Amino acid sequence: MSKVEIKKVICTFCAGNCGVLVHVKDGRPIKIEGNKEHPISRGFICQRIPYAIKWLYHPDQLMYPLKRVGERGEGKWQRITWEQALDEIAEKLGTLKEKYGPETLAVTEGTVRGALFWMRSRFCNLFGNPHNAFHPGVTCALNRYSIGQAIAGWRVCDKAMTPKKTSIEKTNCIVIWGNDTTNAIQRASAWIMERRRERPLRIIVVDPRVTKIAEIADIHLRLRPGTDCALALGWANVIINEERYDKDFINNWTMGFDKLVERVKEYTPEKVAEITGLTVAEITESARMYAATKPAWIIGGLAPDQIGLNGTRVEQACAICQALTGNIDVVGGSIMPNIGPRNEKGAFIRDSVLELRDLLPKEQRVKQIGSDRFKLMTWPGYELTATPYEKFYGVPAPAIHRMGPPAPLLWRTILSRQPYPITAMISWESNPMLWAANTKIVYEAMKSPNLELYVVNEYWMTPTALLADYVLPIASWMERSYIDTIEDFADFAIGGEKAIEPLGERKEDYYFWRELGIRMGQKEYWPWETFEEHIAYRVKPMGMTYEEFVQAGALMSPLEEKKYQKYGFATPSGKFELYSSILEKLGYDPLPFYEEPAESPVRTPEVAKEYPFILNTGGRFMPQHHSEFRHRGMGMREKHPDPLVDINIKDARELGIRDGEWIYIETRRGRIQQRARVSDRIPRGVVNTEASWWFPEMPGKEPSLHGVWKSNANVLTLDDPDCCDPLTGGWQSRALLCKVYKL
């Protein structure tokens, strides 16, 4: 009888990166449990894990490379070999590069999950591409990291996907700002509950809906969607006027306090009450509780990142609140990561080193799509923030993946061929037909003859993959080894081994980029034949082997508080810049301010007449993760079979809508249907649809494309560049206007 082996693997079903133990027999996983010894996750696993083996062996998982025959979307495929696929892709890419220059390639990626972005950066830098890499990070935390980088030299308000347990143990006040903690960040949520049972913990929730965590909050602020920046500036107003700020920190470690004082005078509690719909008492009481309880920690959720025009300003204002209260670089507050694992022998090799950023010719950088207009998350902002960081820490700034040119411009560039033709695209870890705003334009770009080459690397035949020329089958987390630094924004590196060899002809993402790189003349830059060899290379300076690293599960940096007392802040002034000199240099207002969403009852009352409801799209739910786990037959879809739209009881009654009934949700961009979930957990006049819905059981060809038009919230969302955040190009998928009605 063959024996059972236990493999130490990292789960990447979500960005949590939990360490798990996979029991393997005869080359098959038979059981998965949490790895209690893992330094970050400490044994935690979520509800998805019991489905993982069925997921892996689902009959719809892709096993072979496919090449399109017939038109894009016709659903006709031919099985080919990896060799043929890679040779043909490389040849076509070479021709297009020759004709249009290396900027003609675009890449789309998804949320950090496999954190392997350095290899794409490396490929693109060697190719000469100006980092035309588009991803949802512009509206998902990377804008927050970028503004933190600009004003404080590092991220300030974390998104809490991977907090350390000590941060939760030490905090006394958690502000959950636009985040559905129970559904979205399972591990942190479990630890918050555990911490709350042990000692008093103040919880303030900023969310229009009554989420689970809101039920136990000390204060729940149900503001009008999209008005978050006004609230944060109202807090700053109260904290300053009532002299509740940390005078020592403000006097010694910040720059621009006087200018901030002037700015926040405009945001009296009365004015903020008018904007947000909250009461003056709610605003002042919450500000006082937050300022009085130390350490306090703002866990930024996704919602403020997705309100378009004012998105990144919310993050700037929240970071400023953390600075006013002195909650900077303390455990339990906004702890700033260290510069990566190191020991007396040497330092771990971070993503930023592997990217080979400096091999990209400077004159190529200016060609990056959108970098002349949306400057914080493109080369102009990256360069300005990297310089003080590198001077300060003496190591390369966090990976260039932090940049994200705005996706709305990608589709428009493909269609118009302006400012130059984008003719080739590779999508990996990403399903843009579901994640990107305004699905109609995404579809038009993918179908356009201007796009001469489209490659998708996937596990499944998604609606996006259905529009590709080549679909390549990728090895998932049980089938590959792993290493992750959360794009260099974490002060740890997580690692794990594979449980089994890849199924069918699936290959690692690494294999794809390396093999394509070799075919494009980059052979000398891809010395590690296997992914494991590359991991070994990265841990070797610390005197470690691959085996030791994956057995340890993670490498940690030493935990140091108030590092600024030793070094200052990695900004041009060396201070925490309440008034941002980098924003000023880029031509933006250096201070945060409130701006109405592009579409709102206040800004566009004439639109609100026809579309009277405020629409939020999103709201996480278990066990799904974005557009994944929609296939029937493994238990996950069965747990949550249909898309749900939240609507208030009174609104539903007026519209004659019953709980569970399919209804239409319509904006100026389009119409979808979801099932009504009627309750008083959502305020009157607001509806919330789930995002990323498609239906694998519907036909995998035009016009259905696996039901991508039926319930996909991005049919409704707004991506007009004039309505996007001027700092980042972040689009608007919350605080929109819609109408709802019976089918």
Ligand SMILES: Nc1nc2c(c(=O)[nH]1)N[C@H]1C(S)=C(S)[C@@H](COP(=O)(O)OP(=O)(O)OC[C@H]3O[C@@H](n4cnc5c(=O)[nH]c(N)nc54)[C@H](O)[C@@H]3O)O[C@H]1N2
């Ligand atoms: N309207 C609206 N739109 C949204 C949101 C919202 O709330 N509302 N949320 C936004 C946010 S925050 C995000 S992060 C995005 C999410 O956008 P994405 O991250 O693109 O999420 P998915 O749509 O699940 O697509 C990921 C795809 O990658 C595949 N995949 C997973 N792991 C790997 C891997 O290791 N290698 C490869 N090659 N493929 C892999 C999966 O099968 C899946 O099809 O959506 C954004 N879009």
Ligand SMILES: Nc1nc2c(c(=O)[nH]1)N[C@H]1C(S)=C(S)[C@@H](COP(=O)(O)OP(=O)(O)OC[C@H]3O[C@@H](n4cnc5c(=O)[nH]c(N)nc54)[C@H](O)[C@@H]3O)O[C@H]1N2
């Ligand atoms: N189960 C599950 N978990 C996930 C994911 C998943 O797809 N499924 N995706 C992961 C990813 S990539 C991300 S980015 C996170 C995101 O996770 P979250 O940050 O929780 O994002 P959402 O759940 O979309 O929205 C959070 C809350 O914002 C509220 N909200 C809506 N509009 C506003 C507003 O204008 N202001 C404020 N203050 N609140 C508002 C909504 O009511 C909702 O309760 O989840 C991660 N975890």
Ligand code: SF4
């Ligand atoms: S939270 Fe769940 S899905 Fe996410 S990494 Fe951990 S076990 Fe995997």
Ligand SMILES: [Mo]
């Ligand atoms: Mo995200």
